[in-house]
Amino acid sequence: MATVTTPAPKRASSAPRFRSGLLTGMLILPAGLWYLVLLVAPIAIVIVFSFGQRGATGGYGGGFSLDNYATVLRRPEPILTSLYLALVGTLMCLLIGLPLAYYIATRAGRRKSLFLILLVIPFWTSFLIRTYAWLMILGQTGVAGFIGDLIGAPGFRILGTEWGVLIGLVYGYLPLMVFPIYVTLERMDRTLVEASKDLGAGRWATFRQITLPVAMPGLISGSILVFIPMMGEYVIPQILGYGQVFTMGNALVLRFLESRNWPSGSAQAVALILVMLVSVTGYLWYLNRGRRDRDVSIL
Amino acid sequence: MTDRDLDRIIARMNAPRVTRRGFLAASGLTGFAAFLAACSSNGASTAPSTAASTAPTTAPSTAASTAASVAPSGPPGGTGTTEGKLFMYNWADYIDLGNIESFKAQYGVTEFTYDTFASNDEMISTLQGGKVGIWDVSAPTADLVPALVKGKFIQKIDWAKVPNAKYIGPNFKKQWWDPTDEYQLAKDWGTTGIGVRTKVVKEPVDSWKAFFELAPKYSGRIVVVNSQGDVLGPGLKALGYSLNSTDTTQLEEMRQLMLKFAPHVLALNSDTYDAQLASEEAVLGLVWTGGINDLIKEPETADTRYIIPTDGTLYWVDTFVILADAPHPEAAHAFLNFIHDPQIQAIETETNQYATPNDEAKKYVSAATLNDPTVFVPEAILNSGTLETSKDWSGDEQRADIWAEFSSKIGK
Numbered sequence: 001m002a003t004v005t006t007p008a009p010k011r012a013s014s015a016p017r018f019r020s021g022l023l024t025g026m027l028i029l030p031a032g033l034w035y036l037v038l039l040v041a042p043i044a045i046v047i048v049f050s051f052g053q054r055g056a057t058g059g060y061g062g063g064f065s066l067d068n069y070a071t072v073l074r075r076p077e078p079i080l081t082s083l084y085l086a087l088v089g090t091l092m093c094l095l096i097g098l099p100l101a102y103y104i105a106t107r108a109g110r111r112k113s114l115f116l117i118l119l120v121i122p123f124w125t126s127f128l129i130r131t132y133a134w135l136m137i138l139g140q141t142g143v144a145g146f147i148g149d150l151i152g153a154p155g156f157r158i159l160g161t162e163w164g165v166l167i168g169l170v171y172g173y174l175p176l177m178v179f180p181i182y183v184t185l186e187r188m189d190r191t192l193v194e195a196s197k198d199l200g201a202g203r204w205a206t207f208r209q210i211t212l213p214v215a216m217p218g219l220i221s222g223s224i225l226v227f228i229p230m231m232g233e234y235v236i237p238q239i240l241g242y243g244q245v246f247t248m249g250n251a252l253v254l255r256f257l258e259s260r261n262w263p264s265g266s267a268q269a270v271a272l273i274l275v276m277l278v279s280v281t282g283y284l285w286y287l288n289r290g291r292r293d294r295d296v297s298i299l
Numbered sequence: 300m301t302d303r304d305l306d307r308i309i310a311r312m313n314a315p316r317v318t319r320r321g322f323l324a325a326s327g328l329t330g331f332a333a334f335l336a337a338c339s340s341n342g343a344s345t346a347p348s349t350a351a352s353t354a355p356t357t358a359p360s361t362a363a364s365t366a367a368s369v370a371p372s373g374p375p376g377g378t379g380t381t382e383g384k385l386f387m388y389n390w391a392d393y394i395d396l397g398n399i400e401s402f403k404a405q406y407g408v409t410e411f412t413y414d415t416f417a418s419n420d421e422m423i424s425t426l427q428g429g430k431v432g433i434w435d436v437s438a439p440t441a442d443l444v445p446a447l448v449k450g451k452f453i454q455k456i457d458w459a460k461v462p463n464a465k466y467i468g469p470n471f472k473k474q475w476w477d478p479t480d481e482y483q484l485a486k487d488w489g490t491t492g493i494g495v496r497t498k499v500v501k502e503p504v505d506s507w508k509a510f511f512e513l514a515p516k517y518s519g520r521i522v523v524v525n526s527q528g529d530v531l532g533p534g535l536k537a538l539g540y541s542l543n544s545t546d547t548t549q550l551e552e553m554r555q556l557m558l559k560f561a562p563h564v565l566a567l568n569s570d571t572y573d574a575q576l577a578s579e580e581a582v583l584g585l586v587w588t589g590g591i592n593d594l595i596k597e598p599e600t601a602d603t604r605y606i607i608p609t610d611g612t613l614y615w616v617d618t619f620v621i622l623a624d625a626p627h628p629e630a631a632h633a634f635l636n637f638i639h640d641p642q643i644q645a646i647e648t649e650t651n652q653y654a655t656p657n658d659e660a661k662k663y664v665s666a667a668t669l670n671d672p673t674v675f676v677p678e679a680i681l682n683s684g685t686l687e688t689s690k691d692w693s694g695d696e697q698r699a700d701i702w703a704e705f706s707s708k709i710g711k
Contacts, residue, residue, distance in 0.1 A: 056449065058420075058423070059427060075704065075707065077707040081707075139580075157519075160565060160566055242565060242709075242710070243525055243568060243706065244566065244567075244709045244710035246707040246709070254527075254699070254702065256420075257420050258693065259694070259699045260693045260694070261693070261694070264699075
């Protein structure tokens with residue numbers, strides 16, 4: 001038997017394998033370096049800083065203390081506000097995004113590309129300009145004034161409330177929800193729906209048993225794509241919230257720019273990362289529970 | 300109405316006074332403003348290359364004639380002594396463009412670059428990041444000077460080369476930020492005060508005490524700049540304490556005052572507070588001078604007033620410094636001397652609409668500007684001894700905590 005497996009073919013096959021390994025390594029190298037230098041290293045620095053003390057003139061002054069985390073825990077309002085906004089914002093994106101994606105994927109027909117382009121066009125304009133535009137739309141001379149007149153409450157405001165911020169968040173991040181769902185629904189086998197109807201299922205049952213499971217991967221990645229930036233959002237709460245909606249972003253800016261206290265700001269940042277990690281992991285765990293067959297991952 | 304608001308916001312973001320003390324600017328508004336400037340053909344750009352063509356407000360002829368008159372007061376050796384280049388690092392649009400041209404012509408400077416920062420923090424962070432030896436002159440706020448000295452980011456000024464420093468008033472000499480007057484030359488200064496729409500607010504609001512007492516009555520119509528020192532300082536002043544108080548019980552008392560005040564505040568807004576006052580969404584404000592003088596000039600909002608409280612307030616001073624390892628130290632000294640020539644300095648005051656620390660220059664400033672409380676503080680208040688500059692409290696945990704708690708309770 002030993003003569004059957006001669007070493008010659010082995011050697012012949014190992015060289016290309018080695019070469020392909022080298023090739024893979026070289027192809028991964030740029031991305032790997034990118035992540036190492038721009039993601040892993042900065043996070044490591046932030047974690048180290050978060051245990052330090054402020055330098056005499058600001059910045060990072062070395063040392064070791066847990067005070068920064070005590071400060072974060074003593075003032076948990078921004079974490080709770082951000083978490084609340086991100087959760088409600090994601091839910092709203094889901095409720096608006098799913099029907100929209102469904103319509104574009106299955107009913108829009110020839111106008112499909114048009115709708116997709118319309119979704120993207122706002123991104124050609126600066127994010128800040130679009131947010132300032134909402135200041136006009138929702139202000140006392142816009143929607144809020146109109147509603148105030150209708151209900152007879154001249155002081156009615158949308159800006160400077162959580163609703164104002166939520167409208168801005170949903171507007172800003174909706175496309176990130178629509179596209180992943182659209183992609184999954186676009187690929188859906190339409191005959192499944194017909195089969196379901198042939199077998200006597202109603203519209204709701206078909207949606208629940210066919211469309212929704214097909215769209216699930218899109219829903220999940222969309223939710224995560226939307227939830228994470230919403231958690232860390234600073235500009236929208238600052239402009240549309242009038243500073244009345246105090247988020248993690250606000251807290252970070254105060255620590256870094258107002259106090260020039262990098263360690264304290266780093267602790268806030270680590271807390272933000274932890275909250276995101278826990279919520280996203282919890283979400284995925286919840287979706288995966290009892291399902292050995294299909295492992296749901298982030299993307 | 301909406302168009303007008305938009306115009307105002309855009310104008311506000313393009314205005315030099317915003318970038319001087321704007322807060323959001325740090326997070327990208329400068330880019331936005333630059334974008335807008337690029338869009339509008341006549342927008343004042345921050346690029347020095349356009350300086351000659353767009354020199355605003357001051358007629359070129361004035362600049363030229365004054366330039367001629369200063370020549371004798373230049374440094375010994377005159378025009379030939381500079382390196383022919385000057386690299387400035389400053390707040391956006393903070394030097395009169397006509398003056399820059401005069402300086403270039405007078406001192407044979409062919410290359411004058413102007414890079415900008417949007418906050419003191421950005422300025423020192425850039426230097427901390429190793430960008431030393433790049434620029435010659437900068438003008439951060441005075442409270443940053445001790446940190447700059449400690450970090451060896453600025454060099455001592457050779458006063459023999461800056462004879463015009465003699466015009467600087469006593470209020471700006473031997474101050475806590477530079478007790479021996481070795482490192483900085485005051486550039487200009489301004490106050491934090493009360494903005495009022497007198498059309499709506501009929502009560503006199505002449506003190507911080509009155510301001511905080513009126514808050515419940517005008518609940519939800521009060522705008523406050525988003526800056527820790529500018530807001531906590533008035534809280535201490537209203538209680539009759541120094542805004543640099545280190546007494547923890549006084550600070551706690553101030554915390555209680557601020558927490559009672561927070562629910563009545565409409566917005567923490569450093570960027571468009573004037574737009575909110577203009578639309579009467581806010582009728583009372585704890586504000587800077589920027590934008591307020593424009594409201595006063597417009598018929599629809601002419602009832603707006605800027606009040607410097609009688610119980611005292613804080614003022615900021617921006618200071619010229621020469622950076623360590625400046626590549627062109629002779630030109631830097633020449634510039635400092637040039638800019639404080641009384642007539643040149645008066646042009647600066649008219650352009651920037653900030654008070655000059657240069658007593659001699661006031662003779663050349665128009666009466667309208669001299670009597671404008673948004674520019675110059677009235678003599679009576681100036682002599683009352685209630686004005687204070689805020690020290691660098693960025694490292695004070697108690698203040699940071701009060702401010703964080705205050706910020707999270709706005710409108711609630």
